[in-house]
Amino acid sequence: MKEIWESISIDRNSKKAIYQQLYNQIKSLILDRRISTNSQLPAIRKMADSLDINPATVVKAYEALAEEEYIYKKVGSGSFVAPIQEDSFYQRSDKEEDSLEMLGYGQIELDEDINFASATPSSSLFPVEDFKEAINKVLDRDKGEAFTYQKSQGYYPLRESIQKYFNSNGMSIPVNEIQIVSGAQQAIDLLVKIFLDYGDSVLIEEPTYPGAISAFKSRAAEIESLPTMEDGIDLDLLENKLSKKNYRLLFTMTSFQNPTGICWSEAKKRRLIELAEQYNLIIIEDDCLSELSYNGKSYLPLKAYDKSGQVIYIKSFSKIFMPGLRLAFLTLPDKYRSKLLAAKHATDISTAGLTQRAMDYYFREGLWEKHLENIKELFHERYQLMLNQLREKLIPPVELVYEPNGGIYFWLKLPEGISAEEFYLAARENKVALLPGDIFKLNKDAINSTKSSYFRLSFAAVSDAEIKTGITRLKDIFDNLENKSIDKGYIPLV
Numbered sequence: 001m002k003e004i005w006e007s008i009s010i011d012r013n014s015k016k017a018i019y020q021q022l023y024n025q026i027k028s029l030i031l032d033r034r035i036s037t038n039s040q041l042p043a044i045r046k047m048a049d050s051l052d053i054n055p056a057t058v059v060k061a062y063e064a065l066a067e068e069e070y071i072y073k074k075v076g077s078g079s080f081v082a083p084i085q086e087d088s089f090y091q092r093s094d095k096e097e098d099s100l101e102m103l104g105y106g107q108i109e110l111d112e113d114i115n116f117a118s119a120t121p122s123s124s125l126f127p128v129e130d131f132k133e134a135i136n137k138v139l140d141r142d143k144g145e146a147f148t149y150q151k152s153q154g155y156y157p158l159r160e161s162i163q164k165y166f167n168s169n170g171m172s173i174p175v176n177e178i179q180i181v182s183g184a185q186q187a188i189d190l191l192v193k194i195f196l197d198y199g200d201s202v203l204i205e206e207p208t209y210p211g212a213i214s215a216f217k218s219r220a221a222e223i224e225s226l227p228t229m230e231d232g233i234d235l236d237l238l239e240n241k242l243s244k245k246n247y248r249l250l251f252t253m254t255s256f257q258n259p260t261g262i263c264w265s266e267a268k269k270r271r272l273i274e275l276a277e278q279y280n281l282i283i284i285e286d287d288c289l290s291e292l293s294y295n296g297k298s299y300l301p302l303k304a305y306d307k308s309g310q311v312i313y314i315k316s317f318s319k320i321f322m323p324g325l326r327l328a329f330l331t332l333p334d335k336y337r338s339k340l341l342a343a344k345h346a347t348d349i350s351t352a353g354l355t356q357r358a359m360d361y362y363f364r365e366g367l368w369e370k371h372l373e374n375i376k377e378l379f380h381e382r383y384q385l386m387l388n389q390l391r392e393k394l395i396p397p398v399e400l401v402y403e404p405n406g407g408i409y410f411w412l413k414l415p416e417g418i419s420a421e422e423f424y425l426a427a428r429e430n431k432v433a434l435l436p437g438d439i440f441k442l443n444k445d446a447i448n449s450t451k452s453s454y455f456r457l458s459f460a461a462v463s464d465a466e467i468k469t470g471i472t473r474l475k476d477i478f479d480n481l482e483n484k485s486i487d488k489g490y491i492p493l494v
């Protein structure tokens, strides 16, 4: 196996000091648990030679790591990885350039006034009055029962409501296969716990949702990726992999994928199911956005084509409803139910009862359909406005990689010479938040990993006025960077 330290690389064009780059990458390897506690760091000279940098730079990085207790020194033997402090993951650093590193941990600083980074609908879109009615009705009806522990599998009437809703949308899911969870992120984490042994192999689309990569890494999975294409991954490539090696799971988003916005074609969905059956591959389908189609086409989840139970379907209500409810569900064949219940119990016993009961009321009273219609119309209008603004001010020379016709994301590509990281930092200085493509990559720190020129803009959290101002600001930022990049190059040495 390749030494983990070989994944460290130095970008000599970066504005970050070399010792800082080394410090950041070693810290990430430690916090991602890709190197275990008490393992030895390469000797200073060896590290310096392999990166072709000055030994004093390595000393400086090691000293900074030791000072923050990520590593410890043993006199005469070298430096070793220290046990991870529980709060290290979320410790804010006072260093400005660490905002990029924090994105890698799923954290974004929120002092920007235009937020194209967030995929969470603005809170003004939440149906607060209707949900207040649901909560009040539930409390009048159920009294203290609403505050008892629910069954770990979830509140039965809510599971029935979910079944009815999805049956009317082309999916046939038995109630006993529905598990309520506290968000799709929890669903991924539970599935990782029940399906993955340490070191198992997992396949992902790339780019993909970083929360899934983190969950797989937490189990030290061997993760391999297949490039995302306009209509889903290349299935010949997948078959080739499956015929050579045993993979436990494949993680995919088949509708309005995060971050690219693509949807799988029906033909590819059908063939993927056949391959999954043939090679006994479990597929996790993460569906946050399939309802948000703006071209009249409906996008059935992969699960709707699955007759043999190879697909585990996760449905989040965060992007189309209210993320703070922490409510989602997954479907899982009966044979895995006891394992899943044990994992759910060990994680949080059950999802909050009041929330489940209010959501059930919301479904039964037809409020869900009403909300969905509203949010779909509103997002459709925003989508169109954002696309028009982008076409008017940025595209071209910036490229819209796919035209999604749905969802909440635009995946864009900068012309050669400008990296998305640079664009992100410049936008941040001008109080516009966006997400650079690197955070959706599997091995963003690997050697030879070129800086991504892709970035994601979401319109979930911005008003119409913010879309207009934000895209104008991005145009100015882009023009500035482009002029700078034209200026680069050789000048006479006099």
Ligand SMILES: Cc1ncc(COP(=O)(O)O)c(C=O)c1O
Residues within 6 Å of the ligand: 119, 182, 183, 184, 185, 186, 209, 211, 253, 258, 286, 288, 316, 317, 318, 323, 327, 328
């Ligand atoms: C693809 C995907 N899956 C899961 C999640 C997490 O969703 P939840 O809020 O339901 O945990 C997100 C959040 O951004 C996401 O984009």
